[in-house]
Amino acid sequence: MNMNHVSFFWLPSDQQALFQAIETEFAQMVELSIRSGKIELPPIPQVVLEIQKLCLDEATTVTDVAECLIDDPGLTAVVLRIANSVIFNSRNIAYSDINTAVSRLGIFRVRDIVTAQAVKQLKYSVNLRDDCNQILRESATNSRKLCATMVLVTNAFKHLDPQEYAYLESDKALLVGLLADIGLFCLLNEYHLYLEQGNYLDHDLAMRIFESRCNRTSYHVLKTWGFDQDFLSVASNKERPHKPREVSYLDVAKIAYHLLLFREQDESIDDHEIEINATGAEVLYELSNLSDNDFKSQIRSIIHSSGF
Numbered sequence: 001m002n003m004n005h006v007s008f009f010w011l012p013s014d015q016q017a018l019f020q021a022i023e024t025e026f027a028q029m030v031e032l033s034i035r036s037g038k039i040e041l042p043p044i045p046q047v048v049l050e051i052q053k054l055c056l057d058e059a060t061t062v063t064d065v066a067e068c069l070i071d072d073p074g075l076t077a078v079v080l081r082i083a084n085s086v087i088f089n090s091r092n093i094a095y096s097d098i099n100t101a102v103s104r105l106g107i108f109r110v111r112d113i114v115t116a117q118a119v120k121q122l123k124y125s126v127n128l129r130d131d132c133n134q135i136l137r138e139s140a141t142n143s144r145k146l147c148a149t150m151v152l153v154t155n156a157f158k159h160l161d162p163q164e165y166a167y168l169e170s171d172k173a174l175l176v177g178l179l180a181d182i183g184l185f186c187l188l189n190e191y192h193l194y195l196e197q198g199n200y201l202d203h204d205l206a207m208r209i210f211e212s213r214c215n216r217t218s219y220h221v222l223k224t225w226g227f228d229q230d231f232l233s234v235a236s237n238k239e240r241p242h243k244p245r246e247v248s249y250l251d252v253a254k255i256a257y258h259l260l261l262f263r264e265q266d267e268s269i270d271d272h273e274i275e276i277n278a279t280g281a282e283v284l285y286e287l288s289n290l291s292d293n294d295f296k297s298q299i300r301s302i303i304h305s306s307g308f
Contacts, residue, residue, distance in 0.1 A: 026194050026201050027209050030187060034216050041221060042185045043126075044118035047072040055111045056226050065107045066099045069114075078117050078307075079110060085307030087151065088113075088171045108228075109171070115225065116178040120308060122185065128192040131203065139184055147177025148302040149256035150249075156283040157247060164279075167245060168252065174306055176234050176249050177256070179227070183217025183235070184210065246277055255280060259287055263295060 033039035050068050054060040069076045076098050082088050083101035088109075095101040102110050123140040126133065150173040157165040187210045194201060218235035229240045230249040239250050254274045261269035276284065287295070 025199070026191070026206070029194070030190055030209065030213055030217075033190065034213065034220055039186050039217060039220065040189055041224065042119060042122055042182065042189075044115065044122065045072065045075070047075055048114045048118045051107075051111050051114055052225050055107055060107060062099065062103045062107060065110055066102045069098055069102070069110070075114055075117070079105075079113060082113050082117075082307035086305035087174060087302070088307065109175075112172075112175045112179075112227070112231075116175050117308065119179060119182055119185075126185070128188060129195065132188040132192050135188060136185065139181055143178050143181060144303055144308075145260060145299060146180065146253070146256060147174045148299045148306075149259055150174065150177040150252050151302045151306075152287060152298055153252045153255045153259070153283055156287060157252070157279060160279055160282060165247065168247070168249075172230065173249060173252055174302075176231055177253065178308070179218075179222065179231060180234050180253065181214055181218055182221050183214050183219070186217050186221060187213060247280060251276060251280060255284055258284065259295075262288055263292065 030039070047068060051065055054064055054068060069079060080095060080098060080101050083095045083105055088105065089095070093104075095104060105113070120140060120143075123136040123143075126136060128136075151170045154165075154168045154170050154173040157168055158170075191201070191206050191210075215236045215238075219232055222231050222235050233240055233248065233250045234253045237250070239248060251274075255276065258269065258274055274280075274284075290298070
């Protein structure tokens, strides 16, 4: 498997500088769109946008979000299914109505879930050029592997020291991984429109531009949608100014990505440096020593039990 589309935001600094030096009309157009905040956001359902807006209002209640969800029966069914999944329902209590499910999950986690679901569907259903559609489908596959591996890493930390790492949440790790490269859609859409207007851009050069700008674009999209700093840090591959914990979700993402490179025997692992504490080193050691069958089986199990 080609890991390029997961690694858009993990490029070494020297490569980043090289790609930023590429001077093309398209590169300048994308950069201007990002700086001005006018890059087109992914076309997700109106109900999801309404829930995102509700979460920005401190006066919003569980009932407000539940009533908004009811307008979309399909999405309501998704939230109920995920609320009852193994990863999101640690107490193993069945939730049959949407008010109870939203109350248990919390309005922000519901926002995260419906956004991730919308983005997942978008990656498979959007109608761009064939090469763009293929990139998005590969991105969907790789995002699932990244988020599942992040859950695996999170669980390993919590197993080694339950009290110290109680703040790390498996469900949040999964959602952070799913949404980490959301900016890719925006870049592909710009590329599609650019070519539709009669312009030409070499495919390989376009891919380099995507790689160099995916992190900034993903950060912009998630910040516009009101996501918290953990999502923003992983999307941008930059830790927050004052790291609140010894191990952050960005650390979890880096360990997960390193494991995926290791499993795929990807040569770019030589350029992927991670700084981890003693527990992180133990986590990396234990998960690296799983057999390929055990690792893949655990990843499949996490994806299957997530409800997505």
